[in-house]
Amino acid sequence: xxxxxxxxxxxxxxxxxxxxxxxxxxxxxxxxxxxxxxxxxxxxxxxxxxxxxxxxxxxxxxxxxxxxxxxxxxxxxxxxxxxxxxxxxxxxxxxxxxxxxxxxxxxxxxxxxxxxxxxxxxxxxxxxxxxxxxxxxxxxxxxxxxxxxxxxxxxxxxxxxxxxxxxxxxxxxxxxxxxxxxxxxxxxxxxxxxxxxxxxxxxxxxxxxxxxxxxxxxxxxxxxxxxxxxxxxxxxxxxxxxxxxxxxxxxxxxxxxxxxxxxxxxxxxxxxxxxxxxxxxxxxxxxxxxxxxxxxxxxxxxxxxxxxxxxxxxxxxxxxxxxxxxxxxxxxxxxxxxxxxxxxxxxxxxxxxxxxxxxxxxxxxxxxxxxxxxxxxxxxxxxxxxxxxxxxxxxxxxxxxxxxxxxxxxxxxxxxxxxxxxxxxxxxxxxxxxxxxxxxxxxxxxxxxxxxxxxxxxxxxxxxxxxxxxxxxxxxxxxxxxxxxx
Numbered sequence: 001x002x003x004x005x006x007x008x009x010x011x012x013x014x015x016x017x018x019x020x021x022x023x024x025x026x027x028x029x030x031x032x033x034x035x036x037x038x039x040x041x042x043x044x045x046x047x048x049x050x051x052x053x054x055x056x057x058x059x060x061x062x063x064x065x066x067x068x069x070x071x072x073x074x075x076x077x078x079x080x081x082x083x084x085x086x087x088x089x090x091x092x093x094x095x096x097x098x099x100x101x102x103x104x105x106x107x108x109x110x111x112x113x114x115x116x117x118x119x120x121x122x123x124x125x126x127x128x129x130x131x132x133x134x135x136x137x138x139x140x141x142x143x144x145x146x147x148x149x150x151x152x153x154x155x156x157x158x159x160x161x162x163x164x165x166x167x168x169x170x171x172x173x174x175x176x177x178x179x180x181x182x183x184x185x186x187x188x189x190x191x192x193x194x195x196x197x198x199x200x201x202x203x204x205x206x207x208x209x210x211x212x213x214x215x216x217x218x219x220x221x222x223x224x225x226x227x228x229x230x231x232x233x234x235x236x237x238x239x240x241x242x243x244x245x246x247x248x249x250x251x252x253x254x255x256x257x258x259x260x261x262x263x264x265x266x267x268x269x270x271x272x273x274x275x276x277x278x279x280x281x282x283x284x285x286x287x288x289x290x291x292x293x294x295x296x297x298x299x300x301x302x303x304x305x306x307x308x309x310x311x312x313x314x315x316x317x318x319x320x321x322x323x324x325x326x327x328x329x330x331x332x333x334x335x336x337x338x339x340x341x342x343x344x345x346x347x348x349x350x351x352x353x354x355x356x357x358x359x360x361x362x363x364x365x366x367x368x369x370x371x372x373x374x375x376x377x378x379x380x381x382x383x384x385x386x387x388x389x390x391x392x393x394x395x396x397x398x399x400x401x402x403x404x405x406x407x408x409x410x411x412x413x414x415x416x417x418x419x420x421x422x423x424x425x426x427x428x429x430x431x432x433x434x435x436x437x438x439x440x441x442x443x444x445x446x447x448x449x450x451x452x453x454x455x456x457x458x459x460x461x462x463x464x465x466x467x468x469x470x471x472x473x474x475x476x477x478x479x480x481x482x483x484x485x486x
Contacts, residue, residue, distance in 0.1 A: 023152055024301060026228050026291060036227065037135060037153070038136075039146040039286040043310025052123055053133035064185035064193075071404045075189050082436070088365075089402050089436055089481040093372045094135070096362050104357045109236075111350040113243040115343070116249035121236060122304035127229050130304065132289060135222045142168045146286060159318045168202075172223045173215070180214035227290045230303050237300035244298065244380060245436075246331040247344050251304050253284075253295045253326050254334050261295075264319055277321045284308035294326055300412040370467045371409065371433075372400040373463055375475040378442070383478055389449050392481050399463070407465060411443060414472065421446040422461070443479055 028034045068087025083090040083098075112120060121128055142164055143149045169440065185193045188207070196207035221229055231237065244344045258278035262270070268279070278295070285293045287307040292299050294308045305369040312326040343351075378394045386392055388476035401407050410430045413422050424431065425443050427462070433439040447457065456476050463471040 003416070009198055024231055024291075026231060027401075033154075034291075036291045037149040038145050038289045039311075040140050040289075041307035041310050043313055045304075045306035046310050047253045049123060049306060050133055051300050053129045056124065056126075056129055057134075059163060061182060064182060064190050069404055072189050075186060077189070078465060079187070088368075089404065091400060093370070093400065094368065094402075097361070097368070100357065100361050100364060104361055106352065107350060107354050107357065109239070110243055111347060111354055113236075113239060114245065115347050115349065117244060117248050117298075118240060118302065118304040119237065119249070120233075121230065122306060125303075127234070128305065131222055131226060134175065136289075138171055139168060140173075142171075169223060173219050176218035176222065177215040178212075179218050180211055181222050193321060197355075214251075219346055224483075227301075230302050231290060240298070240300055243388070245344075245346070246335075249328055249330055250298050250474070251294060251306065251309060251326065252329045252331065252334050253278075254324065254329075254456075255295070256334065256337065258295070258325050277316070277325050279315065279319060281315055282470055283311040283315055287311045288370065298331070310315045317343060334348060342431070368402075369400070369471045370465055371407070371465075371471050372402060372470055373473050374398045374460065375443075375473055377475075377478070383480065385480075390446055391449070392444050392446045393477050395443050395445065395475065396440065397443055398438060399431060399433050401435060404435050406432065406434050412462045412464055413459065414462045415453045415458075416447075447477050448480065449479070455479055455481055 026034050026036060059237060063074050064072065071087045072084050072087060073087060075082070077083065081092050083094075091185075098341060109120075123273065139149070143152055152164065179195075181193065184196075184207070187208060196204040196211070201208055258276040260274065260276050261278040261280040262275040263271075264279035264281070268275075284295065285308075286293075288294070289307065290301040290303060292301045305455075309326050309328075315325040316323050316325055374397065376396050378396055381394045384392045384394075397411075408430050411422055411424065423446070424441065431439055431441065445459065451457065456478055459475050459477050461473050461475065462469050463473070
């Protein structure tokens with residue numbers, strides 16, 4: 001295509017009607033729900049995404065049964081504020097680690113979107129996997145492809161339609177119920193889940209209620225709400241407007257090659273006739289699960305599901321044209337016809353920051369202590385004079401055992417090295433703390449005036465497991481006013 005022709009195509013593209021961006025395909029002009037009936041896609045990308053979905057579904061259903069050191073591989077118990085990740089228990093005291101993890105997650109989304117657009121949505125997102133590779137495939141099996149579904153929609157509510165609707169929605173609910181059970185395992189663990197389903201239902205009304213509520217939510221999302229979860233609820237589509245640039249890799253239509261659109265005529269020289277490779281068959285629109293026309297450019301509804309790529313490639317094969325009229329590419333590459341770079345300056349800056357945060361996160365995980373301790377002076381407890389040279393302070397302590405094993409701890413004063421005595425209430429030398437449990441009690445510190453540095457003296461206390469120092473904590477000892485020596 002000559003430079004003059006390219007300029008004309010670019011001008012026509014810029015002047016194209018943009019009113020389609022004022023509405024979404026799932027809502028009609030009257031504001032009512034517009035159900036979409038996408039055609040079943042076939043092609044290399046669909047096959048790869050299907051294989052990816054099998055792997056991810058296997059991981060999803062297997063994780064609740066995997067344990068490490070007696071702990072679940074992954075459990076996010078919000079109710080008890082107990083989180084287990086890779087077999088390691090995290091408590092609210094570890095919240096700062098979660099903050100770092102959230103920042104890393106948000107930055108990763110930013111980096112990934114800047115470089116590759118909404119690739120996550122099309123290949124990894126649980127909503128897409130379940131909707132397109134589980135529920136939609138069952139729908140194709142029962143209701144048929146696009147034309148059969150449209151015919152079924154127009155049919156009166158009689159024998160065939162009732163049978164298919166009952167069968168389809170019955171299977172949909174059973175799958176939603178199964179997903180809800182596994183979802184519950186991720187929250188409370190498989191042992192607690194098994195108690196709910198095996199014991200007397202009257203003893204687990206809360207758990208059963210949660211199970212059926214989750215089932216209803218999943219059924220609603222996958223049977224009725226569907227692609228609107230991606231278009232209306234998910235904020236990722238809106239993020240594209242802020243994060244994407246013309247170098248981002250997205251699913252794009254090559255308008256320089258495709259325009260001007262015209263119907264296919266056998267044995268016609270389309271180039272001589274001034275026609276592009278797009279034969280305006282509308283197949284890319286028919287297969288789109290969100291009802292957009294990718295030829296209009298990047299849109300927030302596009303989840304990068306690749307259905308339009310496979311549909312267009314199939315048409316190109318039939319018309320003896322090269323594949324790639326719709327493909328993964330950047331806007332700049334499409335406009336220039338050149339292959340640009342993905343690692344732009346902005347992407348490199350994000351990656352550098354991400355590397356620093358990942359290093360910090362790894363350090364926090366490795367250096368994280370297995371015990372958390374808090375020492376606080378008893379409120380309102382006065383300074384006690386034991387004798388002429390010795391005073392005492394009373395403290396409350398809390399010991400949190402973050403491990404999955406019962407532990408026995410003891411306190412020892414590290415600094416000052418001499419002149420201070422620590423006694424646990426009840427004269428106990430050790431403190432037993434059950435696995436993933438909290439122990440609390442009181443201790444008394446005795447300090448000689450010779451060791452005091454003023455009215456407040458800094459104290460370092462070690463927490464020992466046997467002879468192993470596992471944690472150090474700092475507190476202060478409040479003593480009397482001592483007149484400085486001349």
